[in-house]
Amino acid sequence: MIVECQHVTKRFEGRVVVDDLELEVSAGECFGLLGPNGAGKTTTLKMIYGVTAPSEGSIRVFGVDVVRDPRTVRKRLGVTLQENALMEVLSPVDNLRVFGRYHLLSESEIESRIEYLLDFLELRSHADLPVQALSGGFQRRLSIALSLMNQPELLILDEPTTGLDPAVRLSLWSRVGELRAQGTTVLLTTHYMEEAERLCDRLVILAEGRVLVEGAPKELIRRHLARDALEIEQDPVRHGPVMAALPGVKTQQAGRRLMLYADDGAALLQAAERAGADHAGLHLRPTNLEDVFLALTGTGLEGGA
Ligand SMILES: Nc1ncnc2c1ncn2[C@@H]1O[C@H](COP(=O)(O)OP(=O)(O)OP(=O)(O)O)[C@@H](O)[C@H]1O
Numbered sequence: 001m002i003v004e005c006q007h008v009t010k011r012f013e014g015r016v017v018v019d020d021l022e023l024e025v026s027a028g029e030c031f032g033l034l035g036p037n038g039a040g041k042t043t044t045l046k047m048i049y050g051v052t053a054p055s056e057g058s059i060r061v062f063g064v065d066v067v068r069d070p071r072t073v074r075k076r077l078g079v080t081l082q083e084n085a086l087m088e089v090l091s092p093v094d095n096l097r098v099f100g101r102y103h104l105l106s107e108s109e110i111e112s113r114i115e116y117l118l119d120f121l122e123l124r125s126h127a128d129l130p131v132q133a134l135s136g137g138f139q140r141r142l143s144i145a146l147s148l149m150n151q152p153e154l155l156i157l158d159e160p161t162t163g164l165d166p167a168v169r170l171s172l173w174s175r176v177g178e179l180r181a182q183g184t185t186v187l188l189t190t191h192y193m194e195e196a197e198r199l200c201d202r203l204v205i206l207a208e209g210r211v212l213v214e215g216a217p218k219e220l221i222r223r224h225l226a227r228d229a230l231e232i233e234q235d236p237v238r239h240g241p242v243m244a245a246l247p248g249v250k251t252q253q254a255g256r257r258l259m260l261y262a263d264d265g266a267a268l269l270q271a272a273e274r275a276g277a278d279h280a281g282l283h284l285r286p287t288n289l290e291d292v293f294l295a296l297t298g299t300g301l302e303g304g305a
């Protein structure tokens with residue numbers, strides 16, 4: 001087991017923000033922590049890499065107790081924080097160099113790692129500019145490059161793709177795939193449900209410091225909702241009559257959007273039209289992790305068995 005959290009609780013000034021967390025991440029896995037703002041994701045990651053101590057419980061990483069021996073653990077992992085922590089007046093190359101020295105790599109190891117990472121994160125065109133002159137996306141890529149400097153066995157990524165354009169996000173997803181193919185274990189947080197579905201073998205959804213559900217993305221979708229989702233975009237005053245005409249159908253609302261769930265999407269579409277749903281606003285699609293997330297943390301489910 002790469003990460004083991006047992007009965008981990010964290011309090012800040014008496015307020016519980018992580019509540020009796022049990023978590024296991026095995027070697028080679030990509031594991032996701034999902035949850036609304038303030039759910040305790042970053043706090044959990046900080047406890048795992050040993051900068052914040054749990055108030056109760058124990059955390060072992062690579063079998064080592066993080067509180068007792070944080071240095072041993074940190075040597076073998078890489079972390080990209082939610083906020084970039086870069087030396088602004090230095091170039092990406094010099095940031096990487098400083099970080100390599102911090103990890104006590106030899107000068108030749110440092111240079112070869114830099115060469116590799118400039119290509120791996122497509123930073124070469126900006127390699128010698130001061131960090132403060134780089135756009136947010138390039139700074140993010142540099143942060144990720146820094147966390148890979150020591151060839152970590154465990155890579156921790158706190159919202160790695162927030163603020164990245166779609167092309168860079170896609171390219172980063174494939175980089176994570178390459179790292180995994182090399183055997184790196186990945187622990188990440190994200191607010192992008194598509195990212196979680198694509199990257200994570202398993203994930204937990206947290207809310208107010210507690211695990212609501214755990215499982216593989218597809219399994220969670222199957223466990224919680226029917227196969228197809230029908231989205232209806234319309235004036236919210238029309239939601240009520242549609243729901244009333246379709247008793248027994250699971251629904252959830254998000255503003256102008258009403259979602260209905262059924263295994264037979266085509267039949268559901270016809271039934272919704274008969275029930276007076278606005279034809280122009282109908283969109284049938286497979287149920288996804290975002291539906292599960294909303295159902296568990298957001299507006300909740302109404303109706304259905
Ligand atoms: N150093 C601190 N002192 C006091 N409270 C804190 C501290 N760090 C975090 N908290 C509180 O702990 C709770 C969990 O915060 P955390 O940053 O772990 O959430 P998160 O799930 O990462 O949220 P986000 O999605 O917004 O990044 C929040 O209510 C936050 O205000």
Ligand SMILES: [Mg+2]
Nearest residue numbers: 041042043082
């Ligand atoms: Mg966070």
